[in-house]
Amino acid sequence: xxxxxxxxxxxxxxxxxxxxxxxxxxxxxxxxxxxxxxxxxxxxxxxxxxxxxxxxxxxxxxxxxxxxxxxxxxxxxxxxxxxxxxxxxxxxxxxxxxxxxxxxxxxxxxxxxxxxxxxxxxxxxxxxxxxxxxxxxxxxxxxxxxxxxxxxxxxxxxxxxxxxxxxxxxxxxxxxxxxxxxxxxxxxxxxxxxxxxxxxxxxxxxxxxxxxxxxxxxxxxxxxxxxxxxxxxxxxxxxxxxxxxxxxxxxxxxxxxxxxxxxxxxxxxxxxxxxxxxxxxxxxx
Amino acid sequence: xxxxxxxxxxxxxxxxxxxxxxxxxxxxxxxxxxxxxxxxxxxxxxxxxxxxxxxxxxxxxxxxxxxxxxxxxxxxxxxxxxxxxxxxxxxxxxxxxxxxxxxxxxxxxxxxxxxxxxxxxxxxxxxxxxxxxxxxxxxxxxxxxxxxxxxxxxxxxxxx
Numbered sequence: 001x002x003x004x005x006x007x008x009x010x011x012x013x014x015x016x017x018x019x020x021x022x023x024x025x026x027x028x029x030x031x032x033x034x035x036x037x038x039x040x041x042x043x044x045x046x047x048x049x050x051x052x053x054x055x056x057x058x059x060x061x062x063x064x065x066x067x068x069x070x071x072x073x074x075x076x077x078x079x080x081x082x083x084x085x086x087x088x089x090x091x092x093x094x095x096x097x098x099x100x101x102x103x104x105x106x107x108x109x110x111x112x113x114x115x116x117x118x119x120x121x122x123x124x125x126x127x128x129x130x131x132x133x134x135x136x137x138x139x140x141x142x143x144x145x146x147x148x149x150x151x152x153x154x155x156x157x158x159x160x161x162x163x164x165x166x167x168x169x170x171x172x173x174x175x176x177x178x179x180x181x182x183x184x185x186x187x188x189x190x191x192x193x194x195x196x197x198x199x200x201x202x203x204x205x206x207x208x209x210x211x212x213x214x215x216x217x218x219x220x221x222x223x224x225x226x227x228x229x230x231x232x233x234x235x236x237x238x239x240x241x242x243x244x245x246x247x248x249x250x251x252x253x254x255x256x257x258x259x260x261x262x263x264x265x266x267x268x269x270x271x272x273x274x275x276x277x278x279x280x281x282x283x284x285x
Numbered sequence: 286x287x288x289x290x291x292x293x294x295x296x297x298x299x300x301x302x303x304x305x306x307x308x309x310x311x312x313x314x315x316x317x318x319x320x321x322x323x324x325x326x327x328x329x330x331x332x333x334x335x336x337x338x339x340x341x342x343x344x345x346x347x348x349x350x351x352x353x354x355x356x357x358x359x360x361x362x363x364x365x366x367x368x369x370x371x372x373x374x375x376x377x378x379x380x381x382x383x384x385x386x387x388x389x390x391x392x393x394x395x396x397x398x399x400x401x402x403x404x405x406x407x408x409x410x411x412x413x414x415x416x417x418x419x420x421x422x423x424x425x426x427x428x429x430x431x432x433x434x435x436x437x438x439x440x441x442x443x444x445x
Contacts, residue, residue, distance in 0.1 A: 032439065085439050127437035157437040184432045186359040191387060194347065194362045196431040199424075203364070218436045224427070 015251050018057045018102025021078060026097050029081060030161055033128060034093045035069065038078040038101065045075040049110030050135035051242060051270040055250045056080060057102030058095070062088035065247040065265070067132035068106060072139055078103065081131040081163070107250045109270045111136040111214050111240060120148040120206040122234065124225055126155045126197050126217025130163045132242050132269070133216050137171070144176055151205045152179040155197025155221070159183050159190040178205040197221065198228040208233030215273075216242040223280070226273060236274035243268045243276070292317045295393060299340055300366055301417055309410060312403060316396040322386040329370060335378045337394045338370035344390035349383045361428070362387065368421055373397030 013019065021038035029035050040046060048068050057063045064086070070079025084093040092101065113136060121140055125133045140147055152171055156162045162181065171179040180200045182193035193200070198221070211234050215222050222241050229239055245257035245264040252266035260279030262268065273280070293314050296302040302310065320339070322328050328339065328346060339346075346369055347359045360382065363369055369392070372380050378397070404411030 083439070155437075157435065161437060182362075184436070190359075192362075193345070193364075194359045196428045196436075198431065199428050202366070220434060221431070221436050224431060 015104060015107075016249070018055075018104050021101055021103045023095055023097050023099050023101065024077070026095065029163055030083075032085075032093070033081060033083045033163065035079065035081045036092075036095070037070070038080070038103065039076070040078075040103075041100070046078050046106075047075045048072060048078075048106035048135075050113060050139050051111035051132055052106035052108050053132075053247075053250075053269060054078070054080065054103050054105030054107065055247070056082075056088075056092055057104070058088050058091035059100070059102065061091040063102075063104075063248075064088040064092065065107075065250060066092075067242070067269075069131040069134045070138075072135050073142055081128065081134075083128045104250060107265055109266075109268055111139075111242075111270050112212075112272075113139045116140075116212045117146045118148070118210075119238075120211040121150045122153070122201075122206050122211050122213040122229070123151070124153045124197065124201070124213060124215045124217075126221040126225075127157065127161070128163060129217030129221075129242070130154055133214060134164065134167070136214055141177075148210065149206050150177045152177060153197055153200040153203075154179075154181045155200070155217070156181070156183050158185050158187045159192075160187060196224070198224045201225070201228045201232055204232070206234075211238060213239045214242075215239060219244075236277055237272060239273040240270055241273050241276075241280075242270050289314050292319065292393070295319075295342065296340075299342075301340065301368060301421070305413070309413065312407070312410060313395070313400070316399045316403075318394045318396075320392050320394045322390040322392070324386055324388050324390075326386045326390075328384040328386060328390070328392075329380045331380055331383050333380050335370060335373035335380050336397050338368065338373050338397050340393040340395065341365055341367050341369060342391045342393065344392075345387040346390055347385045347387050349385055351383065357383075361425075361432075368418075370397075371418060371422055373401070374415070374418060 020041040022041055024037045024039050027035045050072050053065050053067045055063045056066050066080045066082055069081040070077060082089055082093050084090040123133055123137060140150060168181055171177055182195050182197055182200055186194045213229055213234050215225050226239055243264050245259055247265045248254045248256040250265045252263045257264040293310050296310055341363055343365060346363045348361045349357045349359050352358050369384055
């Protein structure tokens with residue numbers, strides 16, 4: 001968006017006011033998951049950082065926090081991968097190309113890509129948790145020479161539930177990336193790994209004291225992934241996790257997403273693990 | 286002699302045997318043979334005597350169970366550095382699952398009968414071996430429990 005010829009950050013607007021976006025493409029990824037690309041009706045750019053999220057508004061139904069899953073290098077297109085799990089997300093997933101949605105954002109803390117320069121990168125995702133990691137993977141690939149070894153570990157429920165299948169194949173075919181995929185349950189003619197994603201960590205391919213890990217997936221998976229990372233010499237201050245809570249206002253006013261002394265919407269969703277370790281262990285938080 | 290030293294080196298490469306001292310490795314080496322399995326070949330079968338277990342050096346092995354009418358179910362895959370088989374530790378010393386080479390598999394076969402005898406004769410050795418094996422079994426049990434949780438299933442109730 002421009003104001004007197006200058007680029008204006010989307011957040012210079014009222015953060016509670018949705019901006020109108022039109023759906024350009026709608027792609028079915030899995031039986032309950034779609035990826036939509038969006039363009040702003042006002043024609044402006046939409047800069048964001050990997051790991052940030054938007055509040056997507058399905059008119060007449062409700063708002064839902066969804067991680068941005070596109071390439072941060074392309075500010076002209078906004079990309080979201082949505083799993084239909086409730087009323088608002090199901091309504092969004094049922095939209096078609098040409099329909100409009102309201103967008104507030106980008107909100108939240110990003111993956112610390114610049115802080116990871118010079119480190120080996122271990123990017124570990126489970127299920128649709130790969131979506132918030134994809135912009136980070138794009139960012140790492142865009143400046144590949146700034147990182148050491150890059151290891152991508154991904155776990156899905158079954159072979160049919162593997163998100164971004166074509167991209168995972170492309171990442172696996174790269175000479176400068178170690179990309180491993182596993183499924184919890186084998187179906188059909190799957191000839192790959194079977195077992196939980198945490199077991200892939202022992203495959204190594206990273207220099208323990210010089211590794212930074214980005215982890216996203218169901219909280220139980222993250223808990224066991226962190227345990228496995230610790231056992232393999234990656235300490236908590238080198239591990240970053242993306243948390244999910246019931247976000248409403250997305251700017252730290254309403255308190256719905258309180259997580260210990262923090263609000264996930266503004267202090268997260270990406271946290272350095274040692275800073276939330278105590279809250280992470282508390283039940284029903 | 287050269288073959289013995291070669292096998293000892295291969296054992297030392299594996300995380301499982303890395304912190305065994307030379308004297309202990311010298312006890313184990315006579316129980317070790319190098320083996321190769323072609324893709325599709327069965328390495329062990331459910332119900333058969335658990336006389337040899339394996340340390341995988343190359344390739345992938347599927348732990349399977351025949352479950353008619355659903356066919357063969359793959360419970361887990363193992364790769365380089367993994368140990369295949371622990372029924373040799375527990376009476377009646379028979380395998381509980383099938384293991385099939387998914388790709389070409391190179392591994393070390395360890396004579397379980399001889400090792401069981403060694404464990405009986407030398408309790409320090411037996412304790413050291415079992416202590417390491419229990420770690421492997423605990424990790425597999427945790428992994429199996431996580432698989433049972435069906436972590437990526439849709440959340441039953443969602444606000445979103």
